[in-house]
Amino acid sequence: MPYEPPTHTVERSLRATTGAKIIAGVDEVGRGAWAGPVTVCAAVTGLRRPPEGLTDSKLISPKRRTELAAVLEGWVTSHALGHSSPEEIDELGMTAALRLAAVRALEALPVRPDAVILDGKHDYLGLPWKVRTVIKGDQSCIAVAAASVIAKVRRDAMMAELEKESEELAAYAFSANAGYPSPVHKAALAERGPSPYHRLSWIYLDALPQWAHLKKTRISAEAAALESGGQLGFDF
Template identity: 80%
Template sequence: MVHEPPTHTVERSLRATLGAKVIAGVDEVGRGAWAGPVTVCAAVTGLRRPPDGLTDSKLLTVKRRNELSGVLTGWVNSFALGHASPEEIDELGMTAALRLAATRALDLLPVRPDAVILDGKHDYLGGPWRVRTVIKGDRSCVAVAAASVIAKVRRDAMMAELGVDYAPFGFEANAGYPSPVHRAALEELGPTPLHRLSWAYLDTLPRWQHLKKVRETVEAGETGEQLGFDF
């Protein structure tokens, strides 16, 4: 299936309506994983023509994604990554953890954005940022698509490196997401320090249910099963 390439339509609209000059596209990866951080990339691209083949990272092969990420890191005006750890996810809940990771990424940019394009329907970032949410923004908006690819490649590499010490879990292949290998290792060995202990997968592992962390306030849609998986 051929997908339309992303455009600068939203960026141009924000320039016209808000007078925004520096606009960051923001996308996350790792939200539906059982292990590892949630990672957010903020990318500022300007209005230049994007590299050929740029689209949502989920639509690209691993090889093409890695190639494109290498091109993008030199092509974008700037980018930065922010992470929220498994411990922070367990303590704060996913919505607040996403906000924390996104704020960290935006704060690391060399110039503060005048506006932010956030992939998805819900604004998990909020003030003081001026946010425009765009459903499937990682396919339609150049800056968000760039952030999508960079975030995915960088987090996958991080999980492969962290996974060296936890070989049975297959993090180099599944990046902490659900998979048969991952589940089999969990059933036999239990969760590692990289695992989110408030996640619903522990409810199905009788040997390890006692490790589950339960917060007093549970945000709607915050478990991996409810959120869906962004492979």
């Protein structure tokens, strides 16, 4: 299906209206997975022309995505990754875990951005970051598209590496599903239960009565406020 390539329109708008010079595109991967971290990439691209074929990582074949990520990591002005572990997701809830991973990525950049373009309609970052949310930003904004591709490829590689740790982990086929639901993943969960890399607050455990006792339900009051749509304005 034809698609419009991403542009620097949002970056130019932010430069003109806010005076921002360093603008980071931010995107996440792993939000809906049953296992593994949620991973956020922050990418600063400037206003240069991007590599050919850049768009949302979900619209690119795995082979091309891997090739493009290698090019992008050398092309971007700077980029950094942040992760929240399954344990942090269980403890904090997804919204707060996303914020934690995003802050880790942004603070790992060599220079703090003046503004952030965040994929989606919800600002899970909040203060003190200056955020512009863009629905389908990973398709329309060059910096967010670059972050999307790098985050996807790097997290997929992390999940594939887990299979090498043990025969038990290989049973979940993380190299094929990256921790997301799949028939092989579901069958391994039913037989073996969750691994140390699984999220134990996820609803999939409700369908596995033999393992349902492992489910975690408690999250912090701060995380509950974020999950319900509040903005606490943390200063990490």
